Amino acid sequence: MPGGQDLKGYKQMQRFARCFRFSPRLYCKVIWQLYGQGKQVYLTLDGSEWKMRGKWVQVTMTGIAGPEDKPRLGPVRA
């Protein structure tokens, strides 16, 4: 299956992250500090939905598209 390895890695990360709680605000700031420092930043808006155990789940996500540069580390203000 194409992308099978990616999917396996993703599921491993999912299992790992399940044990922790984190602040969405802090996460957002960290990601912005890492990937949102360019002159032009592209925010994508997209959504998906699927049925899981008889219930519909709808996710709408905003992401930073195509950060080709390596992340630049800088101070994160909480």
Added chain:
Amino acid sequence: MSIPLLWQVYNRQGNTAYSIPKALLSCFDKWIERKPHQQVWWVADREYTGKDCFRELLERKMQFCIRLRKNVTLTHHNKKISLHGLFGCPTLRTLSKPRKLYGTNLCLAGQKLPDGDYFIVGSPTRTRRLARIYQHRWLADHQLQLGSASKPCLLLSSQEASTWKAAG
């Protein structure tokens, strides 16, 4: 690749309500400090068009590039026509003058795709790069389909138009 920044999860099905992008925008404005000369583009699909949505983006001084529905009507030479009437050619066309759509003056670019559908994008910012800017949305699209590992290629010729269609 598209790095998730903000998201909303609901237990429901169907079209996304306007309140969801509004909430995401509000969170973004509240939590993120933009640099003074930084250009932040909001790139979204046809699902997220509308008068309220565009007004919200303009009020927040966000540049946007959004794919438009082909059947939106506008006034052209005192006649009401559908948007696709302006983009009958199979190659990408960028209109020189902005047109009023959803109460907003939008610069438009688009083309007819080989399967008969239309690829039309609009933005209040005047630029000839509209189609290229919109292509950034592909990255998120491919991310949501976790099984797909292929990266879309950045091509603008009419030959690749079918790829656009496939990518949304």
